[in-house]
Amino acid sequence: MIEMIDVKKTYPNGVIAINGINVKIKPGEFVYVVGPSGAGKSTFIKMMYREEKPTSGNILVNGVSLPSIRNSKVPLFRRNIGMVFQDFKLLQTFTAYENVAFAMEVIEKEPEEIKKRVMEVLDLVGIKHKARMLPSELSGGEQQRVAIARSIVNDPKVVIADEPTGNLDPETSWEIMNIFEEINKRGTTLVMATHNRDIVNNIKRRVIAIESGKIVRDEHRGDYGYEI
Amino acid sequence: MKFRTLLRHFRESFKNIGRNGWMTFASVSAVTVTLTLVGVFLVLMMNLNHIAGNVEKDVEVRAHIDNAANDDDIKAIGKQITEINGIESVIFSPKDEELTNLIDDLGDNGEAFKPFEQDNPLRDVYVIKTKSPQDVIKVAKKIEGMEYIQSVKYGQGYVEKLFSFVNIARNIGIVLIVGLLFTAMFLISNTIKITIVARRKEIEIMRLVGATNTFIRWPFFLEGLWLGVLGSIIPIGLIAVLYYNLYKYAAPQITFKFIDFLPANPFIYQVSAILIVIGAVIGIWGSLMSVRKFLKV
Ligand SMILES: Nc1ncnc2c1ncn2[C@@H]1O[C@H](COP(=O)(O)OP(=O)(O)OP(=O)(O)O)[C@@H](O)[C@H]1O
Numbered sequence: 001m002i003e004m005i006d007v008k009k010t011y012p013n014g015v016i017a018i019n020g021i022n023v024k025i026k027p028g029e030f031v032y033v034v035g036p037s038g039a040g041k042s043t044f045i046k047m048m049y050r051e052e053k054p055t056s057g058n059i060l061v062n063g064v065s066l067p068s069i070r071n072s073k074v075p076l077f078r079r080n081i082g083m084v085f086q087d088f089k090l091l092q093t094f095t096a097y098e099n100v101a102f103a104m105e106v107i108e109k110e111p112e113e114i115k116k117r118v119m120e121v122l123d124l125v126g127i128k129h130k131a132r133m134l135p136s137e138l139s140g141g142e143q144q145r146v147a148i149a150r151s152i153v154n155d156p157k158v159v160i161a162d163e164p165t166g167n168l169d170p171e172t173s174w175e176i177m178n179i180f181e182e183i184n185k186r187g188t189t190l191v192m193a194t195h196n197r198d199i200v201n202n203i204k205r206r207v208i209a210i211e212s213g214k215i216v217r218d219e220h221r222g223d224y225g226y227e228i
Numbered sequence: 229m230k231f232r233t234l235l236r237h238f239r240e241s242f243k244n245i246g247r248n249g250w251m252t253f254a255s256v257s258a259v260t261v262t263l264t265l266v267g268v269f270l271v272l273m274m275n276l277n278h279i280a281g282n283v284e285k286d287v288e289v290r291a292h293i294d295n296a297a298n299d300d301d302i303k304a305i306g307k308q309i310t311e312i313n314g315i316e317s318v319i320f321s322p323k324d325e326e327l328t329n330l331i332d333d334l335g336d337n338g339e340a341f342k343p344f345e346q347d348n349p350l351r352d353v354y355v356i357k358t359k360s361p362q363d364v365i366k367v368a369k370k371i372e373g374m375e376y377i378q379s380v381k382y383g384q385g386y387v388e389k390l391f392s393f394v395n396i397a398r399n400i401g402i403v404l405i406v407g408l409l410f411t412a413m414f415l416i417s418n419t420i421k422i423t424i425v426a427r428r429k430e431i432e433i434m435r436l437v438g439a440t441n442t443f444i445r446w447p448f449f450l451e452g453l454w455l456g457v458l459g460s461i462i463p464i465g466l467i468a469v470l471y472y473n474l475y476k477y478a479a480p481q482i483t484f485k486f487i488d489f490l491p492a493n494p495f496i497y498q499v500s501a502i503l504i505v506i507g508a509v510i511g512i513w514g515s516l517m518s519v520r521k522f523l524k525v
């Protein structure tokens with residue numbers, strides 16, 4: 001469950017990125033966040049994993065009020081959510097396997113359990129055979145699979161993705177979307193900012209459109225709605 | 229923290245050394261250069277200090293007592309001297325003993341003094357050692373003012389020069405230490421600057437995935453430790469071999485009475501221990517400094 005109450009965000013340079021947002025996302029939902037470039041989508045997403053703090057208002061994720069947690073406790077909070085980014089954010093000196101395993105080592109899981117679970121999720125995203133490779137040895141699509149495997153390895157209730165297909169070709173994007181659909185089917189809440197009109201119009205889900213820091217449209221089974 | 233997590237940090241720190249290839253090389257090189265300088269300097273300073281200490285140890289005050297003093301007077305003077313602050317020992321040396329010593333010291337030439345055994349021209353003497361050699365002058369002044377003291381000798385002129393030489397040498401040592409520390413800091417902070425760019429993303433990602441600051445710090449801490457220890461290997465080897473040979477072949481050639489080098493046996497081990505500790509501290513400090521900036525606390 002994610003809830004934003006009267007959230008505003010002004011960056012230190014004076015840019016008003018979010019200008020009064022109220023929204024509720026229920027457990028198990030699949031939500032697209034769309035809007036023109038610079039509308040505030042990434043800021044909206046970043047506030048959900050406490051990368052940015054709102055200037056005013058409150059945000060609740062899984063019952064935790066994010067503005068009030070201390071910086072040093074942020075990593076602890078993030079253990080309960082999965083995150084996927086346009087640029088994958090993999091540790092370049094770690095293999096695919098090590099990147100995923102890291103998320104479990106952090107919470108001090110048993111080595112046996114780590115081995116089993118990491119191979120399981122790598123299999124789920126279809127990259128088990130390249131477990132020993134470094135990110136630099138993988139294609140963009142393959143790296144994104146590793147990142148997704150990492151985001152779900154600890155069974156989070158929520159997965160947040162910021163343009164996860166932004167760097168991928170259309171075919172690879174569809175494969176990645178299949179994985180996300182699969183994850184959502186298992187009951188994980190999914191929030192995904194995207195510019196990918198084809199995907200939004202074909203896999204019909206809730207669409208939240210943001211423009212100039214405000215929600216201008218919120219539809220149960222929406223369209224992308226913008227011309228390219 | 230669970231024990232297996234500690235093991236994990238150890239494993240990870242070893243892996244990082246390999247993963248970071250040339251950065252490891254750069255850091256180890258910086259530590260190596262620094263420690264070689266520190267090592268050479270340590271060898272010089274500790275020997276210099278040792279020699280200075282030897283020389284100072286020989287410094288003593290000799291108070292000659294007037295023949296007019298009777299036994300009670302002499303005892304009273306001894307007691308007075310003992311009461312001066314900073315005195316280590318006071319030894320009474322009667323004039324007969326003084327003469328015997330003189331004759332012995334002079335060897336064959338001493339024969340010439342034999343006739344004086346009947347009518348000894350020397351005086352009874354108090355030989356005084358001070359706790360701190362630099363107190364000799366002060367103590368000598370005090371004794372000079374006492375009754376029945378004919379003269380006080382402590383190597384006037386020579387002792388003052390010796391002390392000013394030792395002080396200059398020590399001050400140069402301190403200047404060298406400070407200069408060296410600056411060099412070390414410059415070298416290491418430069419190396420850190422190089423590693424920071426690469427590490428910044430790494431730490432950001434670790435925090436995204438839920439690693440606490442402590443968790444992130446541990447492998448860095450250990451990695452710094454290994455880098456420091458690795459960096460101390462070459463300096464230790466170099467200095468051990470050089471000093472051993474210097475002590476064995478060069479030192480015996482120098483026959484100046486008071487120039488006496490520290491024996492290679494415990495000294496090489498002491499210097500090695502000091503270098504390893506400095507290396508470890510520098511490595512850990514450098515490594516933790518490079519992560520500190522990115523751990524939002
Ligand atoms: N760290 C920052 N400091 C200052 N201003 C920022 C920062 N990040 C974003 N902004 C500004 O906030 C506004 C919203 O940016 P945001 O990244 O949220 O947009 P977006 O909808 O994700 O755009 P895009 O579709 O291009 O990714 C923009 O005007 C941007 O310039």
Ligand SMILES: [Mg+2]
Pocket residue numbers: 041042043162
């Ligand atoms: Mg964005």
